Structures are given as structure tokens and as C-alpha cells.
Amino acid sequence: xxxxxxxxxxxxxxxxxxxxxxxxxxxxxxxxxxxxxxxxxxxxxxxxxx
Amino acid sequence: xxxxxxxxxxxxxxxxxxxxxxxxxxxxxxxxxxxxxxxxxxxxxxxxxxxxxxxxxxxxxxxxxxxxxxxxxxxxxxxxxxxxxxxxxxxxxxxxxxxxxxxxxxxxxxxxxxxxxxxxxxxxxxxxxxxxxxxxxxxxxxxxxxxxxxxxxxxxxxxxxxxxxxxxxxxxxxxxxxxxxxxxxxxxxxxxxxxxxxxxxxxxxxxxxxxxxxxxxxxxxxxxxxxxxxxxxxxxxxxxxxxxxxxxxxxxxxxxxxxxxxxxxxxxxxxxxxxxxxxxxxxxxxxxxxxxxxxxxxxxxxxxxxxxxxxxxxxxxxxxxxxxxxxxxxxxxxxxxxxxxxxxxxxxxxxxxxxxxxxxxxxxxxxxxxxxxxxxxxxxxxxxxxxxxxxxxxxxxxxxxxxxxxxxxxxxxxxxxxxxxxxxxxxxxxxxxxxxxxxxxxxxxxxxxxxxxxxxxxxxxxxxxxxxxxxxxxxxxxxxxxxxxxxxxxxxxxxxxxxxxxxxxxxxxxxxxxxxxxxxxxxxxxxxxxxxxxxxxxxxxxxxxxxxxxxxxxxxxxxxxxxxxxxxxxxxxxxxxxxxxxxxxxxxxxxxxxxxxxxxxxxxxxxxxxxx
Numbered sequence: 001x002x003x004x005x006x007x008x009x010x011x012x013x014x015x016x017x018x019x020x021x022x023x024x025x026x027x028x029x030x031x032x033x034x035x036x037x038x039x040x041x042x043x044x045x046x047x048x049x050x
Numbered sequence: 051x052x053x054x055x056x057x058x059x060x061x062x063x064x065x066x067x068x069x070x071x072x073x074x075x076x077x078x079x080x081x082x083x084x085x086x087x088x089x090x091x092x093x094x095x096x097x098x099x100x101x102x103x104x105x106x107x108x109x110x111x112x113x114x115x116x117x118x119x120x121x122x123x124x125x126x127x128x129x130x131x132x133x134x135x136x137x138x139x140x141x142x143x144x145x146x147x148x149x150x151x152x153x154x155x156x157x158x159x160x161x162x163x164x165x166x167x168x169x170x171x172x173x174x175x176x177x178x179x180x181x182x183x184x185x186x187x188x189x190x191x192x193x194x195x196x197x198x199x200x201x202x203x204x205x206x207x208x209x210x211x212x213x214x215x216x217x218x219x220x221x222x223x224x225x226x227x228x229x230x231x232x233x234x235x236x237x238x239x240x241x242x243x244x245x246x247x248x249x250x251x252x253x254x255x256x257x258x259x260x261x262x263x264x265x266x267x268x269x270x271x272x273x274x275x276x277x278x279x280x281x282x283x284x285x286x287x288x289x290x291x292x293x294x295x296x297x298x299x300x301x302x303x304x305x306x307x308x309x310x311x312x313x314x315x316x317x318x319x320x321x322x323x324x325x326x327x328x329x330x331x332x333x334x335x336x337x338x339x340x341x342x343x344x345x346x347x348x349x350x351x352x353x354x355x356x357x358x359x360x361x362x363x364x365x366x367x368x369x370x371x372x373x374x375x376x377x378x379x380x381x382x383x384x385x386x387x388x389x390x391x392x393x394x395x396x397x398x399x400x401x402x403x404x405x406x407x408x409x410x411x412x413x414x415x416x417x418x419x420x421x422x423x424x425x426x427x428x429x430x431x432x433x434x435x436x437x438x439x440x441x442x443x444x445x446x447x448x449x450x451x452x453x454x455x456x457x458x459x460x461x462x463x464x465x466x467x468x469x470x471x472x473x474x475x476x477x478x479x480x481x482x483x484x485x486x487x488x489x490x491x492x493x494x495x496x497x498x499x500x501x502x503x504x505x506x507x508x509x510x511x512x513x514x515x516x517x518x519x520x521x522x523x524x525x526x527x528x529x530x531x532x533x534x535x536x537x538x539x540x541x542x543x544x545x546x547x548x549x550x551x552x553x554x555x556x557x558x559x560x561x562x563x564x565x566x567x568x569x570x571x572x573x574x575x576x577x578x579x580x581x582x583x584x585x586x587x588x589x590x591x592x593x594x595x596x597x598x599x600x601x602x603x604x605x606x607x608x609x610x611x612x613x614x615x616x617x618x619x620x621x622x623x624x625x626x627x628x629x630x631x632x633x634x635x636x637x638x639x640x641x642x643x644x645x646x647x648x649x650x651x652x653x654x655x656x657x658x659x660x661x662x
Contacts, residue, residue, distance in 0.1 A: 004154060011120045023127060031149040034142055 051405055052109055054096065055397030056159070057116040057186075057389050059152065061087045061252060064390035064473075065095035066422075067103055068397040071407050073194060075102040076422040076473040078390045081618040086662060087253065088615075091162040092393075098424055107167035113174065114400040116392030117183035119155040121210035123148060125232055129296055137297030156180075179404060181396040183209025184360070185217070185226060187387075190395030191359035192219035193402060193409060194416035195382040201353045203343060206360035206388075207237035207252070216347055219357070222402040222409035233296050234288045236339055237362050239278060242293060243332040245301035247325040248315030253662045259367055260507045262333035263572035264553065265326030269310065270334045276309055278335065283350070284343030318661070321506065337368045344377040354379040359395070363387035363532070364475065366576050370534035373526065385420040385530035386474035394473075419584030420530060421480055423471025426620055431638040434620045439651055442640040450639045451587075455594035458486050458604065462633035463500050465609055467623040468587050471616075476531045477608035478578060479512060479588035481616050481623075483632060485605040486595075487511055487565035492605060493558055496567075499631040502656050503612040508558065509605045510576040511568035514592050517602040518579050521565070531578040531606075537563045542573055567605045578606060613659030629655025 012018050055066040058079070066076035075098065080086055082094030100107065126148065130141045151158060156178060163174040181189070187204040202217040202224070213235035216228040241251045244258050274280065279287045290296060294303040307313050315325055344356060356378040358369065364387045373381055384391050401407045410416075426434070428444075435442055445453060457464055466482045477483075483500060485492045487509075497505055510531055511522075519525040524535035536542075541564045549560045563569040582589040596602040609617045611630055617623045620637045627635040627644060628651050635642040 004157070007156070008120065015121075015124065017124060020124065020127060023131065027127065027145060028149060031145040035146045035150060 051111050051401060051407055052103075052105060053112045053114060053397045053401050053405070054099065054110050055114050055116065055393035055395070055400075056092060056096070057391075057393040057396070058091050059089055059155070060389060061089050062388055062390040063089050063092040063095070064386075064393040065092040065099050066393040066397050066473075067099035067105075068394075068401050069103060071193075071398075071401050071409055073394060073398075073416060073418065073422060075099040076386070076394055077424065077471065078473070078615075080615040081423065081471065084615055084622070086613060086615050086659070091159070093162070093166050096166065102424070107163075107170040108172050110177065112179055112400050112405070113159070113163065113177050114179045114181055114396040115155065115159060116181055116186040116389070116396040118180045118210055119152055121182070123153055125211050129232070133297045140297055140299055143299070179400055181399045182212075183392065184212040184215040184229070185224075185399055186392040186395035187359040187384075188215060188217040188219070188226065188357075188395065189224055189399035189403070190386070190391045191357035191363075191382070191384040192217070192224050193398040194384070194394070195355075195357045196411060196413065196415050197355040197357065197380070197382065198411050199353060200355035200357050200382075201347045201351045202357045202359070203347060204358070204360040205236050205340070205343075205362035207241055208232045208235055213237060214343070218351060218353070222407065224399070224403060230285060233290055233293070234286060236286065236336060237360070238293075238295060238301070239288060240332055240336060240362065240365075242295070242301040242306070243328055246306065246310070246314045247328055248317045248319060250317070250662060251301060255361070256364070257504065257507065258329045259333060259365055260570075261321070261326055261329040262367070263330070263570050263574065264506065264557070265323065265328070265330035267331040267334035268327045269331035272309065273331055273335050278339070280339055280342060282342065283346030284339055284341075285346070286339055333367060336362070336365060337371045340365075340368045340372055341375050341377065344372055344375070348377050356381045357384070358382070359384040359387045359391060361388045366532045367534045367574070369532050370524075370574075373524075373533055374535075382415060383530065383532040385417060385476065385532065387532075388475060391474065414527075414581075414584070419581070420472050420474050420478060421470040421585065422473040423480070424618065425470040426638065428638045431620045431640055435624060435637065435640055435642070438621050438624045439648060440624050440642055441646045441648070442642040445639050445641055447587075447639055450636060450641060451591050451594050453641055454591055454634070454636050455598055457634045458484065458595055459598045461486055461489050461492065463492075463496060463631065465623055465627055465632045465635040466588075466591075467609065467617065467620060467635070467637040469585070471618055474530070476578075477606065477616055478529070478531065479580060479585050479606060481609040481618070482512075482606045483609050484512070485567065486599070486601075487567040487603050487605045488599070488601055490559060490561045490566045492567040495631070496605065496607060501607065501611055502630070506558070508570040508576070509568050509607050510578060511565065511603045512578045512580050512588070512592060512606040514589065514596065514602040515579040515581050517596075518577065521603055522575060522577055524577060527581070528577045528579045529581060529584060531576055534574050534576050536573045537565065537569050537575055541565065542569075565601065565603050568603065611655050611659065613662045614655070625653060626655065629653035629658065
């Protein structure tokens, strides 16, 4: 997990998108709630958008 | 250097092995798992690639994934932010998938490789690289092309951010110069109409292309006025108020319905003139955009050659129009232009751009005719067919060719399973169902009894390269069935006004040329030129058919039924024979007549696969 966070941080720095970090943290929190609520996940059906 | 390219997790998973810049093997996972558009990790395809090259897992120097998940996640977040609070449902559906899986693709792929090769002792994370989606497409188009220098145009639905890109390739270098970003996408506009006309997004686009000649482009101006703003250089901008794909789980919305006068057509319901006109309209708009883009690229780069890839490059009608517009001196299209081809591009991009390996420009091209999949030795074929309970005769190769050509001349539908399997969506004479194009009944027979597919859909011709200009209005190589041209005027038969008014199979049934089975209602044909150097056996078969009939053309359609992946093994071919109305199956030198097979082995293939 540490390596992942380091890579994500490096990616956001390179892309000059550090401002996305708080958004990601909030979304991870919401996402974790959604996962807990759902139990299983189903990918949306259209194209490769998501 | 041995580089393994991987495409997976969205649709059409595939693997490709590049050794010292040469594409040695490539295959789509669906052919092994028998699950159409299989998106899972391509473990069977990887196994095949290694086995074909005689390599152990530890011999692989680099593994390259065809796109960048972090960049895609960035796009996803920014899109949701831009539209919030709209799109919460879509967000709530997709975010868990990302947080559980897709965001951690590096570890997912590493684990998949460790699981597949537990004894390799390789730390796969140190050998894993990621290529950008459109760079993968561009690399798949440029590096195997026959050009030392070329402009590369990639167009698809969407990669990470990019939907359209211009790259320039020189020698072993390739760099992206311009991009159009999501949500403005020619591919997604085409997919929106695919959805609206009742076909499946991401597989029904070619049906829309096949439907287009039945209609008039009466909605093209509406599309240009409201949906897409196309600039002089071909760059474009979609008006997102008509689309739902940024925030919803459908492609279009109520405003789109109002613009075109009604809701989307229900899948599998009756096709009307409206759908045909919509198909003709989006096709016309696509052609206009592609040609304008090409003109803009020619003007800005001054280059003479153009390479194409990305899903939109599979639009062979637009490719044919582009060819005839003479914008570029030469055009080369990657045969696996869709995402499966991303595996080829990722491997080549790593080979030449990251590892700085030299590039050899090959005469023809570097795709080896796209015959990059598995093949089967004659004794192996016989063992496999015997085990499957097949009744067959083993002939000499000359007799096999003669027997097949005679069966074709008698009007039989023949399953043709020879040599290496094709990579990409087209069957090119390795895994094909072939028939006599002169017969007016062949089209109906193939559509309804063999392929179990929609009656309006046309078939493509395979023609000897040396005879192509006599039979079609084209005189260039089209080995991958990616160029559409008209049947030669001398071979056409004019239709009466009464015949013109017919629809679907009725119109297709009117003999419009000397080769009606491969002549679409607008006299066009999706041509495959057959070359003695890339597929000598198929070339010999068509030559023998020509000697018998005077016709150097065969109907060539993929060896499968609707919804089934193209057959891979001799057993797949035998099952397809027993599940459809194919008359004769030829696998290697083994000839199987349907009438001699055990009736107990018959299968119900008509309902065996989910409709595409």
C-alpha cells in the first residue's frame, strides 16, 4: 500500500494535480462506504468510460 | 529484447509478444475462453505467446500494459467533479470498482503474473511498464507500417483522456503532437447512434456501418448543427447537453430523443427507415470528420504517409473514402485497430521508445498478414478431430484444395481452418467461412442458416491481389479488409426503381452484380486482397476456384455464429460445423462433410451464444 501511495503522490505531482488529493481522500471514504453497503460491485455497462 | 504487451480489463483482452522488434505472436483471450470480448487477464493468450516462441516466463524482459490507470482515474474524478452533483448514480456504481480493483492495476497484474507463473522467481513489478492508450494505438499503427516516416491518426471512444490524436513517427521514434480530449469523441458520437439505433455499444458499431447504405443521410445536417461542431482542420467539439455518458449509464438523453423525434429503438425490434437514415447520417459525418482531420494533418505536417488505428479506424467505409480522397500518397491501417491491438502497440512502444531498440521497416508490413495466432500440425489436427468424434478424410494438399474449390463451385458453405489464427476482428482466410460469391442465394443462406445473424448484413470478398482492379474499383493492397470500394462498373448490374425500393434481405437478394453475395446495396464491398506471400494456401484455393469458374473472388466471413468468438482450435471448428448449416469443414488436409457426421453430435448453436 505504501508503494501505491508513493506512486499516486508522484503521479499527482508530475501532473500538477495535487489539488485532487483531498478529493481523492473524500472519494475513497465515500467509496469505502459504498463498498461496505453493496457487498459486491458491478461495473457500468457502457464502453470503457468507467 | 523480449517484450510482452497486454491489453485487458475493459474489453477484448489480448497479449502480444515482440522479440527484437518483430511481432512473433498475438492473440485475443476470447478465442481461448470462448467468451466474446473477454476482458479478463489474458492468461491463455500469454501462455500461447510464450509457447509459440519457446520461451520461459523468466525470458520476458518487459511486460507492458496498454494504458495508464492513474490517468484514467484522474479523468474519471475530474469528470465527476465537473458535473457534480449530477452523475452520482454513475459515480456510485463505478467508484467501488476502481477502489477495489482498477486503481491498483499494477499489483493486480503483478499478482496475476505471479499466479500464472508461480515458479518463475521473477519480481514482475520490476518488469512491468504502462503505456498511454493512444500512444499504444499510434505505436501499433506506425511501427509495423511499411513507412520510414508517417503521420499517425488515432481515433476511438476514449483512452485515458485522449479520444483523437496526431502522432508523428520517424524511424524508431514516435511522438504525439496533438490531442482531442474526452468528452469530445468521434468514437463516442458513433457509439451514441449505435445505442440510439438499438445496437450494443462497442460491438454494434459495425452493424451501423453495414446499415448505412440502406438509408439517406437526412440527419447529417442536424448532427452537424447540434451535436458536433467540426472545424476546418477536422478538430471537433461535441455539445454535451445531448449526451448522457459523462453522468449516466446510457449514451444519450431526452434532449437527444427530442432532436431525433423519439426514444431509442429497442434492441432486436424491427428496423425502420429512421434507423437506416440515422446510420447513414452518422456515417457521413464520420467520413467528413476523418477526411477533414486527414487534410489538416497533411497540411500541418507535410508528410506523405498516414497510419491509422483506434476503433474508428475499423470503419472501413470511411477508410475507403479517405483513400479515394487522395489526401495522402499511402495509407496503412493497423488490422487490430481496436483495443486488442493495444497489446501490440504497448509492446512495440516499449521496444522502440523506452528500450530504444532499432526498427526494421518491412516490405508489405510487419504484421505477417495478421496471422499471429496458434496453428495446428496435421497429425495433431487428426488426433483432435478423432477425439471429437468427427468423420473425415485426409487428403493430399493438392486434392484438399481441389476438393474445396469444387465444393465452393457447387454452392456449398465451407468452414476453412488453416494455418495460424488471425489477430484482430477480421477473419482473413485462416478461420473463415467461405462460399461462392456468384450465387444470389448464398448471402441469404449464410446470414440466416449459417451465421444466424441479421438479414441486412453484407458479406466481404476475398480477391486475388492481381485481379482486384478488374473486379473492384481499387488498385491498392487491402490485406486486412479495411478498405471499402465499389464493385467494378463492368461487373455491376443496375437495379430498377422497383428493386431500389426494396429493403433488407429483399434488396440484398436482387442480383446487383456478377458477385451478388459480396455486393452491398450501394454496390460497395469490403475488400480483402489475398497475397501469395502472406497466405499462400488461401491464394492457391482462390486460384483453383478461379480456374474452375473464372471468378477470382470468394465470400469470406468469420468462422463463428452470431455472438460466438471466432473459432480457434480444430474442435471449435468441428463444434461450429455441428451447430450450424455449414456443408463442409476443411481443417488442414482433413475434409469433413456435414452429411457424414454422427447426428447425435449435432448442437444447438442458434441459441448458444448471447446476441452481440
